Amino acid sequence: MDKSSYLASSKSCDMSHLTEHQRYTISTMLENGYKQIEIAKIINKDKSVVSREIKRNKDKRSGKYKYDLANRKYLYRQKTKPKHNRFTADVKKDIEALIKQDYSPEQVVGTLKKEGKQTVSVERIYQHIWQDKKQKGSLYTHLRNQGRKYRKRGTSKDNRGIIIDKIMIDKRSSIVDKRERFGDLEVDLIIGKNHKQAIVTLNDRASGMLKMKKVNSKKSSEVTVAINSILKDWIPYIHTITSDNGKEFAGHKDVAETNNIDYYFARPYHSWERGSNENLNRLIRQYIPKKSDFSVLTDEYIKEIEVKINARPRKRFNYENPIFVMNKLLFNQKLHL
Numbered sequence: 001m002d003k004s005s006y007l008a009s010s011k012s013c014d015m016s017h018l019t020e021h022q023r024y025t026i027s028t029m030l031e032n033g034y035k036q037i038e039i040a041k042i043i044n045k046d047k048s049v050v051s052r053e054i055k056r057n058k059d060k061r062s063g064k065y066k067y068d069l070a071n072r073k074y075l076y077r078q079k080t081k082p083k084h085n086r087f088t089a090d091v092k093k094d095i096e097a098l099i100k101q102d103y104s105p106e107q108v109v110g111t112l113k114k115e116g117k118q119t120v121s122v123e124r125i126y127q128h129i130w131q132d133k134k135q136k137g138s139l140y141t142h143l144r145n146q147g148r149k150y151r152k153r154g155t156s157k158d159n160r161g162i163i164i165d166k167i168m169i170d171k172r173s174s175i176v177d178k179r180e181r182f183g184d185l186e187v188d189l190i191i192g193k194n195h196k197q198a199i200v201t202l203n204d205r206a207s208g209m210l211k212m213k214k215v216n217s218k219k220s221s222e223v224t225v226a227i228n229s230i231l232k233d234w235i236p237y238i239h240t241i242t243s244d245n246g247k248e249f250a251g252h253k254d255v256a257e258t259n260n261i262d263y264y265f266a267r268p269y270h271s272w273e274r275g276s277n278e279n280l281n282r283l284i285r286q287y288i289p290k291k292s293d294f295s296v297l298t299d300e301y302i303k304e305i306e307v308k309i310n311a312r313p314r315k316r317f318n319y320e321n322p323i324f325v326m327n328k329l330l331f332n333q334k335l336h337l
Helices: 003-009 020-031 036-042 047-057 067-080 089-099 105-114 122-134 220-237 252-259 271-287 299-310 322-335
Strands: 184-191 198-204 210-215 240-243 262-265
Touching: 020 036, 020 047, 020 067, 036 047, 047 067, 089 105, 089 122, 105 122, 184 220, 184 271, 198 220, 198 271, 210 220, 210 271, 210 299, 220 252, 240 252, 252 262, 271 299, 299 322
Parallel strands: 184 240, 240 262
Antiparallel strands: 184 198, 198 210
C-alpha cells in the first residue's frame, strides 16, 4: 500500500484518542515499514500519540503492534477504568433533603432539574433508599408505599345499598375530562381502623388541590355535612362533583343544592373515572397508613397533611405544585368572566 492510499483512506481527527480505523492504519503501516512520524501525519495525530499507542498496546512478548490485540486492550481499559461518579456528596445531600420532605424519587429528579441542579436517575435514587434501609436508615419511611405493594381490589359484589335519584357520569359534560378549569371535583372516603371514623377527601381534577375533613362515622348525614363544610371556600368557583356509589354519598342532592353544583356518580368498578382522587388517597396513606386509629388524629394534623400534599410538586404539572396550578387556573377563569 502506498502513502497516497493511506492519505485517501484516513480521515482527519483532532481528538486525542484513536479510532478503531486509526489503530488499523498504524498496524498496517508499521508492517509496511513506515516510521512513526509518517504514520502520525497520515492519521492526523501528533507523533507522541502514535508512540504512546504503540508502547501501551503492543504485544509485550514479541514487541509487535497488532491491530486486533491493540483494540482489545483499549476496550478492556475502557471497561475497567473508574467511572465518573455523578452521585456526589452534594447531590446525595440535595436528594435526601427532598426525600425527607416526602417527595417521591420522580418528584426529586423533576424538582432538581427544574432548579438547574445535578441529579441522578429515579432508579439510582431508589437503589440508594433501599441501601439506606439495609443500613437501618429511615429514608424508605418517606416513600408513599414504604416498599409495600397494594392489593388489587376484588370483584366481590358491592352490597353498600342503592342510592336514589343518581345521575351517572355519562351525563357529565365532556369539558370535565379536559381538566382545563378549576371546580370539577371528586370526593371519596378513607376508612379508619375497625371501620370506626373516616376522612372525607375532596380534590379538584384540574389542579390536584386537596381538602380533607375527619368524620365520626360513615353515615351519609355526617358525610354530607362534612362535604358542605369543605366546599364553603370554593363555592364561587365549583361546577361538578363526582363520587363512587357508596351509600355514604346518599345525601348527594343536599350537596348539589347547597353548593349549586352538579353531582355525578361513577360506574361501579370504574375507579379510573375518579383517578385523581384514587391517586391522592394513596398520597394520604403515606401519612395515615391503613388500619390507623383515626380517633388519635387531630384536626390540626389532618390540616398539616393537606397543606403538605398541596405544596408537593407533581410530574403532570411539570413539577409545579397544586397551589400554583389552582391560582393560575382561577386567574385565567377570572379573565374570561
